[in-house]
Amino acid sequence: MRRWAALAVAVLLASVPVAANPAAAQAGAPDPARAIKRQFRNEHGVRIAETIRHHYGRKPKSTTGGFRVTGGLQFGPSGPVAADFTWWNLPRSKSEKPDRYRVIRVGKDAYDAASVYPGPVPDGKKWIRFQNKHRGLMGRDLAEDVSLQPFDVYDATTMRTLLKRSASEPVSGGLLHRGVMSYRELSEVSKGAYNWVSGRPVGRKSKGKVSWRLWTGRDGLPERLITVDTMGDGKDPLIRWIDTRYTDWGFRLVVTAPPADEVIDEDELMEYSREQNADAPTDSGNT
Numbered sequence: 001m002r003r004w005a006a007l008a009v010a011v012l013l014a015s016v017p018v019a020a021n022p023a024a025a026q027a028g029a030p031d032p033a034r035a036i037k038r039q040f041r042n043e044h045g046v047r048i049a050e051t052i053r054h055h056y057g058r059k060p061k062s063t064t065g066g067f068r069v070t071g072g073l074q075f076g077p078s079g080p081v082a083a084d085f086t087w088w089n090l091p092r093s094k095s096e097k098p099d100r101y102r103v104i105r106v107g108k109d110a111y112d113a114a115s116v117y118p119g120p121v122p123d124g125k126k127w128i129r130f131q132n133k134h135r136g137l138m139g140r141d142l143a144e145d146v147s148l149q150p151f152d153v154y155d156a157t158t159m160r161t162l163l164k165r166s167a168s169e170p171v172s173g174g175l176l177h178r179g180v181m182s183y184r185e186l187s188e189v190s191k192g193a194y195n196w197v198s199g200r201p202v203g204r205k206s207k208g209k210v211s212w213r214l215w216t217g218r219d220g221l222p223e224r225l226i227t228v229d230t231m232g233d234g235k236d237p238l239i240r241w242i243d244t245r246y247t248d249w250g251f252r253l254v255v256t257a258p259p260a261d262e263v264i265d266e267d268e269l270m271e272y273s274r275e276q277n278a279d280a281p282t283d284s285g286n287t
Contacts, residue, residue, distance in 0.1 A: 029174075029175055029216075029220065030216075030218075030219055030220030031160075031220060032159055032163065032216050032220045032221065032222060033156040033159040033160045033163075034156075034220070035216075035219055035220030035221045036153065036154060036156070036159065036220075036221065036222070037156060039075055039221070039249055039250055040075045040076065040077055040078060040079055041075060041076075041077065041250075042075075042076055042077065043074070043252055043253065043254050044074070044075050044250050044251070044252065044253065045072050045073050045074040045075055045248075045250075045251060045252075045253030046072070046073050046075075046246050046247070046248060046249050046250075046251075047070075047071075047072050047246070047247045047248045047251070048069070048070070048071060048072070048073055048085070048146045048147060048244060048245070048246060049068075049069070049070045049244070049245045049247075050068065050069040050070075050146070050147055050148070050149075050242060050243065050244040050245070051066065051067075051068050051069075051090075051242070051243045052066050052067055052068075052069075052148055052240065052241070052242050053065075053066035053090070053240070053241045054066060054238065054239065054240050054241075055238075055239055055241075056236045056237070056238055056239070065089070065090070066089070066090045067087055067088060067089045067090055068087065068088060068090060069085055069086070069087040069142060069146060069147070069148075070085060070086055070087075071083060071084050071085020071086060071146050072084050072085070072146070072251075072253050072255070073085075073145055073146045073253075074253045074254065074255045079154050079155075080144065080145050080154055081106075081107065082104075082105055082106045082107070082255035083103070083104070083105045083143060083144075083145070083146050083255060084102075084103075084104050084105075084255045085102070085103055085142065085146045086100050086101065086102045086103075087100070087101050087103070087142060088100045088101065099116045100116075101113065101116055103139075103142065103143055104127070104255060104257065104258060105143040105144075105255070106255055106256065106257045109129055109257060110129070110130060110139070110140075110143040111127040111128065111129050111130075111257065111258055111263060112127065112128045112130060112139075113126065113127060113128075114126050114127055114128050114264070117269075119269075119273050120272065120273055120276045121264065121269065121272075122264060122272055124261065124262065125262060125263065125264040125269075126258065126262040126263075127258040127262055127263045127264070128263075128264055128265075128266060128269055129263050129264070129265050129266065130266045131266055147242075147244055148196070148242060149225060149227055149242055149244055150186065150190065150193055150196075150210050150227060150229055150242075151189075151190060151212070151225075151227070152190060153222055153225065155190075158189060158190050161189045162177075162179075162189065162212070162214070163177055165179045165181060165185075165189075166178055166179040166212075166214070167179060171215065173217055173218060173223075174215060174216050174217040174218050174223065175215070175216050176213060176214070176215055177212075177213070177214040177215075177216065178211070178212060178213045178214070179211070179212060180209055180210065180211040180212070181209065181210055182208070182209045183202045183203075183206035183207060183208040183209060183210070184203075184204050184205075184206065186202055186210055187201070187202045187203050187204060187206065195231070196229065196231070196240060207231075208229070208230050208231045208237075209230050210227055210228070210229050210230070211227065211228045211230075212225065212226065212227045212228075213225070213226045214226075221246070221249050222246050223245065223246055223247075224243070224244065224245050224246070225242075225243075225244045225246075226241075226242070226243050226244075227241075227242050228240075228241050229241075229242070
């Protein structure tokens with residue numbers, strides 16, 4: 001569905017109110033919601049590359065972290081049905097080589113590569129199947145559509161509402177749609193929107209706002225979405241910046257679950273870990 005410079009944020013936030021006429025800019029242009037829906041065919045998908053960064057203040061002096069995501073999202077007749085992607089923390093120095101975490105989702109089952117699991121894993125088991133309720137918000141959302149964007153671009157109602165609230169203007173190769181809304185408005189536009197710090201649903205009393213820039217091509221399909229999600233008020237609010245690029249719409253993609261003999265379920269892995277640690281000495285003062 002989630003390259004930071006202070007100038008980029010300043011330009012984005014300052015440029016949200018534009019004078020372009022949305023109706024005039026979109027006259028005769030393809031409907032993005034309809035264009036995306038036409039992509040919902042078996043064994044077809046889209047490639048996604050996303051960068052997420054967090055920082056305090058509108059003029060960031062330092063970042064509190066971030067990561068990148070790349071992968072493919074497979075569609076079915078009703079929308080996304082499977083995903084195969086890799087994510088990793090952004091390195092804080094050129095010498096740092098962060099671990100890469102590969103995830104496969106097929107239907108409701110999500111599999112994490114066992115190669116970076118911190119505990120013991122039985123020989124031959126290369127994948128861990130976690131219950132979605134135990135994966136945390138980031139894990140669940142990434143597995144759903146390979147994105148942490150606050151808007152579900154694959155939902156036609158959400159997309160059309162977003163475009164109605166946008167000012168649109170022609171750019172080279174298509175259209176640029178941009179706008180801003182409060183968390184209160186976001187709760188009405190996207191029923192699945194949540195507070196990305198607390199994990200709680202966004203409601204009418206939530207404080208914050210989201211600004212966006214969405215580029216669509218001549219065919220109406222999204223090419224890039226940048227959002228700036230500002231949490232709370234004050235001089236130094238917590239900000240999440242997400243830059244998502246969509247390429248190769250409609251390319252053939254078939255995501256399959258890992259071989260069953262290479263998979264261990266979360267509860268089985270926990271039991272295995274307990275057995276492996278059964279004879280470990282207890283540290284003084286611990287239970």
